[in-house]
Amino acid sequence: MSNLFWYICLAIIGVGITAYTIYTKKHIYKVSTLMVFYLFAAGTTWIGEFIVLGLFNSYAYKTGLFTNPWAENLLGHLILNTTLYPAIAIVMVAYKLRYAGVILVTALFLLTEYLFVTMGLYEHHWWKYYMTATAIVIFLLVSRYWFARMNQKPYGLTRALTFYFAALLIIHTPAPILLLLGKQHYEIGIIDSWAGDFYLSSIIIIFFYHLAESFLLVLFACVFNKWYWKVIPFILPLVVQSIFTKMNILVLDDQWKLVYTLLIYEIFIAIFILLEKYTLKPDLNNRYII
Incomplete structure (x- = not known):
């Protein structure tokens, strides 16, 4: 069986766990709240992996689909950090796991990582197993704390930060997919020279840009509570991507058109605007209005 098969299996397990958990706990928590938290959790893992993998080359995914190691890393990241990691965060908060549950989840992750290393599906560079254990424990404890805060104070800074990570996940998702499909990439000479790889430099450029764009998206969509502010996030990518x-x-590849990129941007921004409008609604008496 190909390496990719095992990655897909983990993704299916993650999606299945998430769906089952949300279904069984829908009488306790709003489905929309759990979904927003799922996006928040996935967004935090994306930033974490961008740092430890993208900037410091800590380990390597071996999906077997690409010959380029950074394309492999990008695909492995997309599969696991968008499915498996947020799934365990959902389980943590929905079932209110205590320390025994945290230890069990951490042990299962370490076992999976060990099997992947043994099977040649994953490779450590300077990364160690204890680092994985530490990261999982911190991730689960932070998830528990933040979910409680989301439910107690779904307004102000808590709401803005929650939607910031969700926004990052939503607006950044098309970029690595289009890159892997060979439709477009980003390049800046100094970053290309430092990164030394086509895929890595492209992701570094657009990820840093999306960190800033997500801030502006949340500012205009969540904080400035007037309809006309919500127009700006739609205009911003039209201007910036055209300038880029x-x-x-x-750089557009394989006969890809700028209009396609802009259309995808607008769709994903609209998805976020609708998500913000109808989920995690605060008490209007407590929400600040600008």
Whole structure:
């Protein structure tokens, strides 16, 4: 069986666990709240892995689909950090796992990691097993704390930060997919020279940009509570991506058109705007209005 098969199996397990947990706990928590938390949890893992893998090359995924190691890393990251990690966060908060549960989940992750290393599906560089254990424990404890805070104070800074990580996940998702499909990439000379890899430099450029764009998206969609502010997030990518194209920072490949990229941007921004409008609604008496 191909390496990718095992990654897909983990993804299916993650999605299945999430779906089952949300279904069985829908009488306790709003489905929309659990879904927003899922996006928040996935967004935090994306930032964490961007640092430890993207910037410090701590380990390597071996999906077997690409010859380029950073394309492999990108695909492995997309599969696992969008499914498995947020799934355990959902389990943690929905079933209110205590320390025994945290230890069990951590042990299962370590066992999975060991099997993947043994089977040649995953490779450590400077990363160690105890680092995985530490990261999982911290991730679960932070998830428990933040979910409780989300439910107690779904307004102000708590709501804004929750939607920031969700926004990052939503608006960044198309970029690595289009990169892996060979439709577009980003390049800046100094970053290309430092990274030394086509895929890595492209993701570094667009990820840092999306960190900033997510902040502006949350600012105009969540904080500035007037309809006309919500128009700005739709205008921003039209301007910035067009400038990137003119400056040859955004390079279109395989007969891909800028209009396709812009259309995808607008769709994903609209998804976020609707998500923010109808989920995690605060008490109007407590929500600040600008």
